[in-house]
Amino acid sequence: MTKALAMVSGGLDSILAAKLIKDQGIEVIGICFKSYFFSEESAKRMTKQIDIPLEVIDFSKEHMKMVRDPKHGWGKNMNPCIDCHAMMMKYSGELLEKFNADFIITGEVLNQRPMSQNRQALNTVKKASGFANKILRPLCAKNLDETEMETNGLVDREKLLDIMGRSRKPQMALAEEWGITEYPSPAGGCRLTEPNYAIRLKEMLSFKENSEENLDENEIELLRFGRHFRLDGKVKVIAARTGDEGIKIKEYINNKYIAFYASNFTGALVVLTGEGTDKDIEIAARITARYSKGRNEEMVEVKYGQYGKKFTSEVTVKPINDEELQTFIIGAK
Structure with a gap:
């Protein structure tokens, strides 16, 4: 046959x-x-x-x-x-x-x-x-x-x-x-046919060694969700747009990520990839404040720590403004 x-x-x-x-x-x-x-x-x-x-x-x-x-x-x-x-x-x-x-x-x-x-x-x-x-x-x-x-x-x-x-x-x-x-x-x-996804993928690969063994499948999946910001070198911040998107992001992160939330305001899930410096932590916290209900406050208290563990650190920051935010964003806002 x-x-x-x-x-x-x-x-x-x-x-x-x-x-x-x-x-x-x-x-x-x-x-x-x-x-x-x-x-x-x-x-x-x-x-x-x-x-x-x-x-x-x-x-x-x-x-x-x-x-x-x-x-x-x-x-x-x-x-x-x-x-x-x-x-x-x-x-x-x-x-x-x-x-x-x-x-x-x-x-x-x-x-x-x-x-x-x-x-x-x-x-x-x-x-x-x-x-x-x-x-x-x-x-x-x-x-x-x-x-x-x-x-x-x-x-x-x-x-x-x-x-x-x-x-x-x-x-x-x-x-x-x-x-x-x-x-x-x-x-x-x-x-790969989606414009914003393609921008994020190309940007991510520019920071990866030319070896497929070094690719993290979860990191590739995360390109689908949230707003992405490149801070310095291999450090990136991801901020969920919605509660449902935050739930999806949680499926692909672990305790290697640092998570942030505004202590006194509701807001988006924000995570930092990589081992950030004190400066990276501060910027991530300011992004967290920006995407919280405290975005118009002069200063906002933000707690942070390893995802999945009790948060033990906090910082008080000024919410980042849109002009400065644009210097970090990857793809569409």
């Missing part, structure tokens, strides 16, 4: 491509990639809707190494889409033998994304993967050259599609026809 590996991102296009091939009587196994910047959760939900198994590949460290310095560069933010897709295809190609599969399916659509899915980019990705003759793009196949799989009769080209461009209407119509009712928006999924 013919067998295919479907690269499943968790979005609608990839699951439609898998369904299209499955409906030709071909056995389909989903392959999902997990990294610091995207997870497998959406892919799990999507594959259940079309009843195919899913294999999750964690390539976080290798992916991070590529993100630092992609051969084909970044997109609008810090998303190395061409190199990322090629890396996924390479991994998938190497799994063909393990699963005794014949070819690879992707959900790419010609010209859906002007930079990473134009004809030249699609060809670059195929070539860079090392498995160019094993890649099939069912949703736009009729707009592309015939593949080995079609020529050899493994796949019926007449049952493939000719979707092209940025409109989502053809995919949404297919989803409705096939009973695929839950799927994420096309803009979601990869954090």
Whole structure:
């Protein structure tokens, strides 16, 4: 029986491509990639809707190494889409033998994304993967050259599609026809495409040695939450915007972080990363005062200490003003 590996991102296009091939009587196994910047959760939900198994590949460290310095560069933010897709295809190609599969399916659509899915980019990705003759793009196949799989009769080209461009209407119509009712928006999924996250990641990596072994996964997760301020060298302050955000931040910190709170006013969770100097402690305390109900007071008492332990230290500071705050902030306010 013919067998295919479907690269499943968790979005609608990839699951439609898998369904299209499955409906030709071909056995389909989903392959999902997990990294610091995207997870497998959406892919799990999507594959259940079309009843195919899913294999999750964690390539976080290798992916991070590529993100630092992609051969084909970044997109609008810090998303190395061409190199990322090629890396996924390479991994998938190497799994063909393990699963005794014949070819690879992707959900790419010609010209859906002007930079990473134009004809030249699609060809670059195929070539860079090392498995160019094993890649099939069912949703736009009729707009592309015939593949080995079609020529050899493994796949019926007449049952493939000719979707092209940025409109989502053809995919949404297919989803409705096939009973695929839950799927994420096309803009979601990869954090590297988010402008503020990309700014914070690039800034963080500028202070890290060029070794993936020195990366703290929790620190990468923390880039998603709060306001971030770089004080000096490797020392940073994170201030939650909301109570819910404070709860999320607590999931990724430990007693290596110094936490702050205004003694006499309610306010945001504020933490200091790294071993701060007395000056860093003072600035972090002033930021704490600024994001408390005491922001308009002349002086505010702030207590601090190792997160998770009883706070034993305190300092009285003037809340930092917005002009000075701007000299420390990373990304959006």
